[in-house]
Amino acid sequence: MNWAAYVENGKPFDDIYIFDVHGHIGGDIRLQLGNHTADDMVNTLDRLGVNSICVSPILAFASDWVRGNELALDAVKKHPGRIYAYATPNPFYEDCDLSRYLVPGNGILGIKAHGEYQAGTSLCDCRFDPAYEIADQKRLPVLFHAWTARQVAEGMDVASRFPNANFIFAHVGFTDADAKAGVITGAKKYDNVYIDTAISSSYDGTIEYLVNRVGDEKVLYGSDCSFFDCCHTLGKLALSRLSDTQKEKILGQNAKKLFAI
Amino acid sequence: MLRFVDAKCMIGRRNAPREGSPVTREDFLEIMDRCHIEKAVAHHAMAVEYDMMDGNHTLVEETAGSDRFLRQWCVMPQTFDEFLSPAELVTEMKKKDVKSVRLQPKTSAYSLLPYAIGELMGAMAECRVPVFMDAGETSWDGIWQLCTDYPHNTIVITSPGYRCARQLAPVLAACPNLRVGISNYVVHGGIATVCRHFGAERLLFESGMPVSSAAAAVSLVHYADISREEKELIAAGNLESLLSEVTL
Incomplete structure (x- = not known):
């Protein structure tokens, strides 16, 4: 497949299956985002040839978890098969029961644990455990926001305690060396640990480096759109030195298995 | 096919390269070939990490015989004879075929105000030499001040970051002499938005190598929801136009 020809012509990747494991909808008071509604997201998917994206509304982890999760439900209902979503817990609410969102067939495929936006709460704080228990029982994917070595270590603790759930470490911890080392070690140690590619400023060679160390089965395409x-990441993957098979796995085939789509 | 000329690339052996990132000239050229980047404005890591003039001279040595790298020198004001005077700088730049300069006030601990760099900026303006600086070297208020204090200089702000849209827009509106590189401006649809509000003339393609990804940066241009003409300006036209105006 001539990947470069797609990029150089700005053409959508219509001939391969692409699933983006890391997206968001809604705005953010902290910074100005680009177009960020569910409709905007689908327009973007069409323009790039991305089949589907799994999103967590920023509202759900930055402010009102109930309205945020309802926004996720609205988005997946409006765009079935194009937008999927994560249910998002808030550790400060004892009544935060995500089981009502995680109903088979409704398009909510997993759980997003942020922590950092939630007053810096640890990912291994026991108040997140009810959400992880659901993921463990239902064998669901959990997406971790994991920029730092501390967050990576917290996430690995959770992955070891809930072996039936699958944990995707977003951003690969590439902002510091300890985080990077921790996530690579964890992905090799635990069968249920995966890595996504959403890194705002990573260099050429990042993805090849990761794949060489943890294997192409453990890396998933995540864009962190609309942040x-x-x-950005799609083009970096397409123009990387990985083989066609490796690119196809990372862009969609790995996610297809993990999310049981 | 779009032609790309890169407005920011730092070559040389760095103190702490990230694993798998480009280090040698051949590494950079391989990525440039893969991404169809014809040429790159390049400064040297040693001028950022160690000694400015040692780094600038090393840049000249390491780019000798290559037409793929367009030399850029890092500069600072002459204090206690540590650096070249503006007149000496102009003479040396002319000799060494250097057509742009880079400020690094935070890294090298100097002021951007006219009492400190006014003479240097005047010399660059006289020769129409574009002045580059990373956004992280000062605040956006500092960038506004820089553009306002030196209205006859073209200021190119590189690596602006995805969180800066609210600061960037008013400075673009207030400062017609400001241009912005795109390597780290990864705001969703950000390039199209800037083009719509301020025109494609204000943006320059930059890879940001070796810290950022050239492949990601070219993709931002290829997939931007803008016209072919606008893409051509951002990919190469705007930078080539700036460099063609240099009268050294």
């Missing part, structure tokens, strides 16, 4: 433009 970042979807094409």
Whole structure:
């Protein structure tokens, strides 16, 4: 497949299956985002040839978890098969029961644990455990926001305690060396640990480096759209030195298995 | 096919390269070839991490015989004879075929105000030499001040970051002499938005190598929801136009 020809012509990747494991909808008081509604997201998917994206509304982890999760439900209902979502817990609410969102067939495929936006709460805080228990029982994917070595270590603790759930470490911890080392070690140690590619400023060679160390089965395409433009990471993957098979696994085939789509 | 000319690339052996990132000239050229980047404005890591003039001279040595790298020198004001005077700088730049300069006030601990760099900026303006600086070297208020204090200089702000849209827009509106590189401006649809509000003339393609990804940066341009003409300006036209105006 001539990946470069797609990028150089700005053409959508219509011939391969692409599933983006890391997206968001809604705005953020902290910074100005680009177009960020569910409709905007689908327009972006069409422009790039991305089949589907799994999102967590920023509202759900930055402010009102109930309205945020309802926003996720609305988005997946409006765009079935194009937008999927994560249910998002808030550790400060004892009544935060995500089981009502995690109903088979409704398009909510997993759980997003942020922690950092929630007053810096640890990912291994026991108040997140009810959400992880659901993921463990239902064998669901959990997406971790994991920029720092501390967050990576917290996430690994959770992954070891809930072996039936699958944990995707977002951003690969590439902002500091300890985080990077921790996530690579964890991905090799635990069968249920995966890595996504959403890194705002990573260099050429990042993805090849990761794949060489943890294997192409453990890396998933995540854009972190609408914090970042979807094409940023997609283009980096398409123009990387990975083989066609490796690119196809990372862009969609691995996610297809993990999310049981 | 779009032609790309890169407005920011730092070559040289760095103190702490990230694993798998480009280090040698051949590493950079391989990525440039893969991403169809014809040429790159390059400064040297040693001028950022160690000694400015040692780094600038090393840049000249390491780019000798290559037409793929367009030399850029890091600069600072002459204090206690540590650096070249503006007149000496102009003479040396002319000799060494250097057509742009880079400020690094935070890294090298100097002021951007006219009492400190006014003479240097005047010399660059006289020769129409574009002045580059990373956004992280000062605040956005500092960038506004820089553009306002030196209205006859073209200021190119590189690596602006995805969180800066609210600061960037008013400075673009207030400062017609400001241009912005795109390597780390990864705001969703950000390039199209800037083009719509301020025109494609204000943006320059930059890879940001070796810290940022050239492949990601070219993709931002290829997939931007803008016209072919606008893409051509951002990919190469705007930078080539700036460099063609240099009268050294």
